[in-house]
Amino acid sequence: MTVISATPDPEARTLTLVAEFSAPPKAVWQLWADPRLLERWWGPPTYPATFREHDFTVGGEAKYHMTGPEGDTSNGWWRFTALDEPNTLEFRDGFADENGNPSTEMPETTIRVDIAEIPSGTRMTMTSSFASAEQLEQLVNMGMLEGMKQAAGQIDALLAA
């Protein structure tokens, strides 16, 4: 896999990432469509995601939680706003309270994914959009925690190899 480009746009508060995989678009689509596969990459090994619900239809919702090494959990939800197998998906990703109810206090991101066939496999373009700097900050702060634990997990994996 190669990350072809990463384009942050601070004024529009968007990040666009383009990556290429040597697998067909159908296989890349499955990573989003199948909650069991999704669980294996959305969160790092040290902070895995569990998708309790995954209604992969336009207007459908996914409910998930992430479990940290201390057993701490954070709840999230997705609402799918566009699905066009195997080329396009768009959803809103936000935080939820312990009952899985969307939190109005917490940030919400719009994520759009375009999956295109190329001779070597698939090109996936992911664009995340944020409503405000504060929202992005909140998300990064949660993710940073994740990032540090992820790094720890990778070191463990290297030591175990």
Added chain:
Amino acid sequence: MVVDQSDVDRIFAALADATRRDIVIRVLRTEASVSTLAKQYEMSFAAVQKHVAVLERAGLVTKQRRGREQIVSGDIDTIHRVRELLREYEEIWRGRLDRMNALLEEPS
């Protein structure tokens, strides 16, 4: 801190004009409405508004609507802060993309 070349160009272009430099200095000291600023210069309200828009695009000032007024304040930090945050957010996604790739590489 790494600054994107296009941002640098935009900032320099925004500051290439004497009126715009003056506006930036003023609002860095204390915020002002567009109409207050317009009174300071020998030009129309619309012309001042255009200058403010150029500064805003360069991330040098921010504009907020307050009632019927548009308040301009000096702000060099917002854009830089967002840039840093986006870089951190990118790292989260790079981790995800690596894991996606590992799954795709698995023999099925």
